[in-house]
Amino acid sequence: MPEIERGADIEAGVGPSERRAHAATAAVGAPVLPVVFVFDEDRASLAAVMADLSRRFGNDFAVRGECSPELTLASLRDLAERELPVALLLFDGRHGSLLARAHELHPTAKRVLLVDRDYTSTSPAVRAMTLGEADFHIVRPWADDEVMYRAMSEYLSSLTSEHEPSFELFRIVASAGDSRVPEIRDVMTRLHLPFGFYPLEGEQGPRLLEEAGLDREAVPVVIGHDGRTMVDPSMAQLAAAFGVSIKNEVESCDLAILGAGPAGLTAAVYAASEGLETVVLEQEVSGGQAGTSPLIRNYPGFPHGVEGGLLMERTCEQAWLMGAKIVFAQQVVALEQDSGRHVVRLADGSRLSARTVLVATGMRWRRLGVARLEGLIGSGVYYGAAAGETRAMQDREVFVVGAGNSAGQACLHLAGHARRVTLLARGESLGRSMSQYLIDGLLAAPNVEVRLRTEVVDGAGGEVLEGLTLCDRASGQAHTVSAGGLFIMIGGEPHAQWLPPAVARDAKGYILTGTELLEQAGADWELDREPLTLETSLPGVFAAGDVRRGAMGRVASAVGEGATAVRLVHEHLQRPQAATPRAPAPSRRAAPRRRGRRAGRRRPRRKDAPAR
Numbered sequence: 255m256p257e258i259e260r261g262a263d264i265e266a267g268v269g270p271s272e273r274r275a276h277a278a279t280a281a282v283g284a285p286v287l288p289v290v291f292v293f294d295e296d297r298a299s300l301a302a303v304m305a306d307l308s309r310r311f312g313n314d315f316a317v318r319g320e321c322s323p324e325l326t327l328a329s330l331r332d333l334a335e336r337e338l339p340v341a342l343l344l345f346d347g348r349h350g351s352l353l354a355r356a357h358e359l360h361p362t363a364k365r366v367l368l369v370d371r372d373y374t375s376t377s378p379a380v381r382a383m384t385l386g387e388a389d390f391h392i393v394r395p396w397a398d399d400e401v402m403y404r405a406m407s408e409y410l411s412s413l414t415s416e417h418e419p420s421f422e423l424f425r426i427v428a429s430a431g432d433s434r435v436p437e438i439r440d441v442m443t444r445l446h447l448p449f450g451f452y453p454l455e456g457e458q459g460p461r462l463l464e465e466a467g468l469d470r471e472a473v474p475v476v477i478g479h480d481g482r483t484m485v486d487p488s489m490a491q492l493a494a495a496f497g498v499s500i501k502n503e504v505e506s507c508d509l510a511i512l513g514a515g516p517a518g519l520t521a522a523v524y525a526a527s528e529g530l531e532t533v534v535l536e537q538e539v540s541g542g543q544a545g546t547s548p549l550i551r552n553y554p555g556f557p558h559g560v561e562g563g564l565l566m567e568r569t570c571e572q573a574w575l576m577g578a579k580i581v582f583a584q585q586v587v588a589l590e591q592d593s594g595r596h597v598v599r600l601a602d603g604s605r606l607s608a609r610t611v612l613v614a615t616g617m618r619w620r621r622l623g624v625a626r627l628e629g630l631i632g633s634g635v636y637y638g639a640a641a642g643e644t645r646a647m648q649d650r651e652v653f654v655v656g657a658g659n660s661a662g663q664a665c666l667h668l669a670g671h672a673r674r675v676t677l678l679a680r681g682e683s684l685g686r687s688m689s690q691y692l693i694d695g696l697l698a699a700p701n702v703e704v705r706l707r708t709e710v711v712d713g714a715g716g717e718v719l720e721g722l723t724l725c726d727r728a729s730g731q732a733h734t735v736s737a738g739g740l741f742i743m744i745g746g747e748p749h750a751q752w753l754p755p756a757v758a759r760d761a762k763g764y765i766l767t768g769t770e771l772l773e774q775a776g777a778d779w780e781l782d783r784e785p786l787t788l789e790t791s792l793p794g795v796f797a798a799g800d801v802r803r804g805a806m807g808r809v810a811s812a813v814g815e816g817a818t819a820v821r822l823v824h825e826h827l828q829r830p831q832a833a834t835p836r837a838p839a840p841s842r843r844a845a846p847r848r849r850g851r852r853a854g855r856r857r858p859r860r861k862d863a864p865a866r
């Protein structure tokens with residue numbers, strides 16, 4: 255009997271569905287079922303796990319198992335040699351090193367640890383998850399199949415989101431180095447739209463163009479599954495093609511939310527569900543920075559992490575179902591006052607009158623300032639994690655610049671695809687700016703290197719990035735390296751330049767809120783009451799999330815502030831003066847004028863949030 259069949263010998267492990275799966279794998283021309291491979295030294299436990307898996311997943315997966323490390327490696331080696339796909343490796347948690355060896359044979363398989371019910375810090379799941387040696391864990395024994403079913407669905411959906419989709423809603427045809435492609439890919443990735451990329455230099459790209467009746471000059475082109483084509487589509491055209499609103503059709507509302515990141519979307523969920531007429535205006539599509547994160551591991555309720563785009567897409571859908579009106583691809587360009595109402599002006603020339611406003615416009619990445627690299631943005635050089643580019647980084651030499659959590663997280667994610675990932679940081683250590691779990695993960699990852707005291711001073715490449723010049727800050731020596739991808743995450747600047755001077759900001763442009771307005775020189779607060787916690791210097795205009803001075807730079811804190819802001823909006827609307835916001839002050843850097851009840855009282859200034 256060939257080794258691949260040996261799993262079938264495990265008693266109770268072979269159900270009728272598994273036999274079908276085996277047959278399907280063996281039959282000539284039949285689709286090859288991906289393998290779910292179980293290793294458990296305890297034969298009875300192995301048989302039980304396999305039986306449960308086969309019952310539920312036997313139609314779509316070939317469930318295999320072994321109870322000895324040697325046979326496990328032999329089976330997996332055989333599968334690798336025969337290029338048979340392995341989707342999941344479910345291994346007894348006491349055998350982490352065996353799982354690591356198995357993963358070397360099948361690097362795209364998701365790793366699941368089977369652990370006993372032990373919620374102490376010594377559980378193997380804690381270490382493995384922290385060091386990135388496993389993607390998920392499952393506690394045995396499970397009381398009913400439902401537990402296993404839910405868990406497996408999570409593992410398998412995370413697997414499919416990282417692989418080429420089997421059905422493509424959209425096909426992008428463009429030159430390999432086209433700088434518009436990352437933007438198009440990013441939008442589709444954020445909205446979870448299955449797509450494929452077909453370079454003009456390949457075989458399929460030109461054929462697709464020909465079938466669509468377009469010539470090569472038309473690229474980049476997006477071809478829908480229904481045959482509709484969009485030549486070099488704008489953000490608005492893309493958003494419209496995805497079925498979302500791109501034009502605001504509301505004249506007035508209770509609350510205008512500016513920005514559809516975690517803060518804005520959460521506020522929209524609460525405001526709409528609490529009966530406020532709510533409009534969300536977003537210059538791109540939903541998600542904000544969080545939407546670009548491949549895996550957010552510290553958001554409560556998701557022990558194995560959650561894909562940022564998915565979390566945000568679901569929040570957006572929730573806000574929409576609650577009744578919020580959401581408009582994408584509409585940049586807010588100004589905020590004015592008119593007859594006691596706030597007037598939001600949009601880039602398309604339209605306006606929205608609102609009783610209250612929440613500014614949740616977050617921040618953008620600071621530029622590296624290397625001219626040659628700026629010219630290659632989108633062609634191997636990316637600001638942020640650029641989750642949509644992950645697949646394109648397969649087997650490449652990738653560099654990440656930054657020392658915050660987002661940079662650490664991007665390294666670990668890219669390490670699952672790239673040949674090698676190098677983190678470049680200017681400082682002496684990562685400890686001050688990066689969470690320990692990420693530092694541990696970076697040190698443990700075999701294909702990740704950390705270079706401290708290193709700066710990127712130049713780049714090379716014509717159409718696409720080919721190399722970097724790195725400078726050792728200690729010795730001053732520069733050297734060149736070849737590079738297939740550069741991801742830059744070096745902190746940011748708030749999206750607040752478009753606000754009127756009446757909305758007070760600090761020297762870096764972050765919006766001042768609450769009692770900080772009473773403490774900061776130049777901030778105006780003229781009402782005979784204290785500003786509400788998230789209220790700006792313009793009464794009735796609130797700020798939440800990363801655009802606010804002192805923000806934590808976390809998804810959970812942006813979410814919390816979004817929810818809190820709605821409570822404050824209600825409070826403001828119940829006040830008699832709500833209908834009469836004062837006229838804008840002449841300049842945001844005006845001399846200090848603190849006329850409120852608490853004027854003259856100084857509080858210690860809060861420290862800025864830690865770097866991300």
Ligand SMILES: Cc1cc2nc3c(=O)[nH]c(=O)nc-3n(C[C@H](O)[C@H](O)[C@H](O)COP(=O)(O)OP(=O)(O)OC[C@H]3O[C@@H](n4cnc5c(N)ncnc54)[C@H](O)[C@@H]3O)c2cc1C
Pocket residue numbers: 512513514515516517518535536537538539540541542543544545546547548549550551552553584585586587614615616617638639640659660663749752798799800801806807808809810812866
């Ligand atoms: C790659 C990456 C990974 C991260 N990982 C984590 C993590 O693991 N854990 C964690 O807690 N945090 C993480 N963060 C940080 C977290 O995502 C942010 O703190 C959070 O998204 C801030 O939310 P926000 O709503 O305040 O702003 P943002 O997410 O920045 O959203 C602001 C939105 O406003 C829109 N906007 C801006 N200006 C305008 C305008 N004029 N008109 C209309 N719309 C406008 C923007 O397009 C954007 O969609 C990560 C960030 C990044 C970039």
